[in-house]
Amino acid sequence: MSNYDDDGYLILDNVLSPEALARVREEATAICRGLRGDIDGVQPAGSHEQDAEVLRRYLCIHFPHKISPLLHDVAVLPKVADALTGVIGPNVKMMQSMLFIKAEGKPGQAWHQDETHIPTRDQSLTAVWLALDDATVENGCLWVLPGSHRRRFLYPDRDQHDPRFDCTKEAHGFTDEDAIPVELPAGSALVFDGHLLHRSLPNTGRHGMRRAYVTHYMSADSLLPWFPPGPGESMATVDHRDIVVVAGEDPYAFKGITDVMRPHVRPAGEGGCVR
Numbered sequence: 001m002s003n004y005d006d007d008g009y010l011i012l013d014n015v016l017s018p019e020a021l022a023r024v025r026e027e028a029t030a031i032c033r034g035l036r037g038d039i040d041g042v043q044p045a046g047s048h049e050q051d052a053e054v055l056r057r058y059l060c061i062h063f064p065h066k067i068s069p070l071l072h073d074v075a076v077l078p079k080v081a082d083a084l085t086g087v088i089g090p091n092v093k094m095m096q097s098m099l100f101i102k103a104e105g106k107p108g109q110a111w112h113q114d115e116t117h118i119p120t121r122d123q124s125l126t127a128v129w130l131a132l133d134d135a136t137v138e139n140g141c142l143w144v145l146p147g148s149h150r151r152r153f154l155y156p157d158r159d160q161h162d163p164r165f166d167c168t169k170e171a172h173g174f175t176d177e178d179a180i181p182v183e184l185p186a187g188s189a190l191v192f193d194g195h196l197l198h199r200s201l202p203n204t205g206r207h208g209m210r211r212a213y214v215t216h217y218m219s220a221d222s223l224l225p226w227f228p229p230g231p232g233e234s235m236a237t238v239d240h241r242d243i244v245v246v247a248g249e250d251p252y253a254f255k256g257i258t259d260v261m262r263p264h265v266r267p268a269g270e271g272g273c274v275r
């Protein structure tokens with residue numbers, strides 16, 4: 001994993017076979033048509049509406065693994081779990097999934113670090129960005145700043161109003177002259193550190209739709225203070241427990257698992273945008 005240590009990311013080839021990729025694409029369409037259960041912001045599609053028309057309504061749906069057994073299973077695939085245990089450790093849990101439907105003309109996301117928005121106690125946050133279409137520069141693949149994770153420093157963020165991006169916040173205080181695009185064939189994935197600076201640009205429409213399934217993980221040995229403390233809690237003990245155990249053991253299993261996060265369409269301009 002030396003490249004991961006140095007650069008903050010690695011590529012997993014062939015995470016999904018062509019057959020599995022086709023099933024996941026079909027599932028994404030079913031979710032957007034409202035066929036997998038209630039999602040805040042999704043209106044069930046009429047039988048007269050074409051799939052492409054329905055898909056173009058949405059940019060990102062959060063927590064689809066909550067209503068899709070298939071997407072739940074993709075998030076814990078052995079090849080994914082093996083990569084995660086290699087960079088995180090033997091015990092791994094997942095707290096978030098996102099289904100991106102980035103049609104022609106849809107915006108990208110400004111420079112950010114995932115750990116800013118999902119703060120883990122031990123700084124072990126790791127993302128898996130699974131391409132459901134060939135991700136290219138033209139249709140809005142990810143760009144990364146290799147090595148930007150090594151300082152373990154979270155750059156401040158600020159409001160931005162660049163029409164190229166869908167979110168209201170961007171990280172700043174660095175130069176992006178060394179940024180590189182990470183183009184991926186459909187079915188492959190990018191695994192990257194929660195401190196790695198990354199962004200995406202709009203889909204120009206020249207290479208078709210850019211769908212992706214993105215999941216976030218961390219060490220199960222650590223607490224997840226994702227939200228402010230509730231009654232009787234302190235920041236030292238708060239621990240978000242709406243999780244899926246992906247590998248190894250959960251040392252905090254005695255706390256139980258909650259079910260509080262609901263699938264929803266990302267509101268336009270949602271600050272941070274990761275969760």
